[in-house]
Amino acid sequence: MKKIFLSFTIFALLQLNLFAQNKINSDSIRSKMQWFADAKLGIFIHWGIYSVNGIDESWSFYNKKISYADYINQLKGFTASKYNPQAWADLIKESGARYAVITTKHHDGVALWPTKQNHFNVVDNTPARKDLLKPFYKALDKDGIKRGAYFSLIDWSYPDYPGFTKDSTRYKIADEPERWKKFQHFFQSQIEEVNEAYKPDLWWFDGDWEHSAEEWQAQKVRQKILSKNPSAIINGRLQGYGDYVTPEQNFPVSRPKFNWWELCMTTNNNWGYHPDDTNYKTPFEVINIFVDVVSNGGNLLLDIGPKEDGTIPDEQIYILKELGKWNKKNGEAIFGTIAGLPQGHFYGATTLSKDSTTLYLFLPNQQAGNIMLKGLINKINDVQIVGTTQHLQPKIVGKISWSSVPGLVFIHVPEKYKDEYMTVLKLKLDGPLKLYRGEGGL
Numbered sequence: 179m180k181k182i183f184l185s186f187t188i189f190a191l192l193q194l195n196l197f198a199q200n201k202i203n204s205d206s207i208r209s210k211m212q213w214f215a216d217a218k219l220g221i222f223i224h225w226g227i228y229s230v231n232g233i234d235e236s237w238s239f240y241n242k243k244i245s246y247a248d249y250i251n252q253l254k255g256f257t258a259s260k261y262n263p264q265a266w267a268d269l270i271k272e273s274g275a276r277y278a279v280i281t282t283k284h285h286d287g288v289a290l291w292p293t294k295q296n297h298f299n300v301v302d303n304t305p306a307r308k309d310l311l312k313p314f315y316k317a318l319d320k321d322g323i324k325r326g327a328y329f330s331l332i333d334w335s336y337p338d339y340p341g342f343t344k345d346s347t348r349y350k351i352a353d354e355p356e357r358w359k360k361f362q363h364f365f366q367s368q369i370e371e372v373n374e375a376y377k378p379d380l381w382w383f384d385g386d387w388e389h390s391a392e393e394w395q396a397q398k399v400r401q402k403i404l405s406k407n408p409s410a411i412i413n414g415r416l417q418g419y420g421d422y423v424t425p426e427q428n429f430p431v432s433r434p435k436f437n438w439w440e441l442c443m444t445t446n447n448n449w450g451y452h453p454d455d456t457n458y459k460t461p462f463e464v465i466n467i468f469v470d471v472v473s474n475g476g477n478l479l480l481d482i483g484p485k486e487d488g489t490i491p492d493e494q495i496y497i498l499k500e501l502g503k504w505n506k507k508n509g510e511a512i513f514g515t516i517a518g519l520p521q522g523h524f525y526g527a528t529t530l531s532k533d534s535t536t537l538y539l540f541l542p543n544q545q546a547g548n549i550m551l552k553g554l555i556n557k558i559n560d561v562q563i564v565g566t567t568q569h570l571q572p573k574i575v576g577k578i579s580w581s582s583v584p585g586l587v588f589i590h591v592p593e594k595y596k597d598e599y600m601t602v603l604k605l606k607l608d609g610p611l612k613l614y615r616g617e618g619g620l
């Protein structure tokens with residue numbers, strides 16, 4: 179009789195993931211990635227002149243929904259008049275997020291800092307007239323939140339960038355290599371400026387799809403950043419030279435193979451401020467998505483889009499606060515954990531403590547009543563409802579004395595302990611997690 183027992187230790191989990199890694203993996207990367215792996219939640223901020231009209235960031239002129247002249251005219255209306263970076267940082271902290279990533283420059287080329295490269299920026303070209311990055315990063319520092327810099331490699335406004343709108347380009351690199359070199363010098367210099375002035379903990383590149391690794395000088399970008407800030411993390415949109423992968427909006431069903439990953443997602447359907455878009459996700463939906471991401475070993479980078487004056491839409495504040503409330507109560511099951519059980523053991527999300535002796539079960543659909551867990555070989559020493567002092571008694575069902583196949587675990591969760599959004603159970607095991615993965619039988 180063939181019986182399959184898999185013992186999932188922390189080492190096995192790490193090993194598995196390591197094999198799926200690409201060429202840049204190494205021990206030093208693993209150690210610099212640790213805060214990121216523990217962080218689970220980041221807040222993405224898309225702030226730019228597109229918030230003046232409340233239209234698609236950059237894409238609106240690229241896709242010709244608006245003329246370039248009208249698009250760029252929004253520079254005149256970008257005031258940042260009520261910008262309160264400390265309030266932003268405090269809200270981010272309240273949400274439970276451990277890092278924030280702000281658009282230092284989107285595809286439209288407008289920099290939120292006073293770039294020295296003689297190109298659009300909010301200090302010289304908008305009524306905001308000030309560096310918007312500096313005080314924000316300072317506020318994040320104060321709140322102990324890691325600083326992320328979104329940077330678009332694409333710059334559809336720069337006169338020496340080939341791409342412009344969906345059906346027009348300025349030139350071909352093969353025809354005018356010198357012109358492309360000028361652009362390379364320009365964007366490398368901007369990256370250097372941000373790297374030196376603000377020392378981001380994390381670089382979030384975007385737009386790499388328009389050119390190859392060679393054209394972007396991706397290796398040089400990476401080297402330059404790391405030579406000044408060796409522990410900086412670089413996202414995967416750098417043509418193979420990043421540290422983690424970034425599925426966008428589209429939700430993974432199978433566990434991504436790469437060791438570190440982050441789902442970036444909007445709160446409604448748009449990245450930037452879009453008053454006509456009221457299709458907001460509810461806190462319940464956001465929490466479900468968040469928990470599923472963490473259960474699969476990823477992070478969620480949840481986006482907000484402030485208005486031109488620097489205020490954050492109420493609907494987004496509400497989502498962040500509700501998420502924060504839930505995190506405050508249930509955070510021990512999230513932050514600093516590792517991916518949970520493989521599929522098939524529990525109908526819901528799960529996470530594990532790093533030593534895998536504690537298993538967290540997230541009860542789907544605000545469920546109470548009986549829950550079932552399959553294939554757990556360990557003895558359960560204790561069951562507790564996270565965020566409460568309530569302990570529960572598990573019942574082992576169908577354990578056959580002469581068989582080594584474990585019984586089913588049933589736990590009854592009384593209705594009155596139901597969390598408003600998602601109830602979490604904490605199972606203390608008698609040692610590192612051991613699972614039965616077989617097909618039953620003798």
Ligand code: GLC
Binds near residue numbers: 224237384
């Ligand atoms: C896409 C879009 C961009 C957006 C980004 C966020 O790459 O081009 O507008 O900022 O996704 O992930």
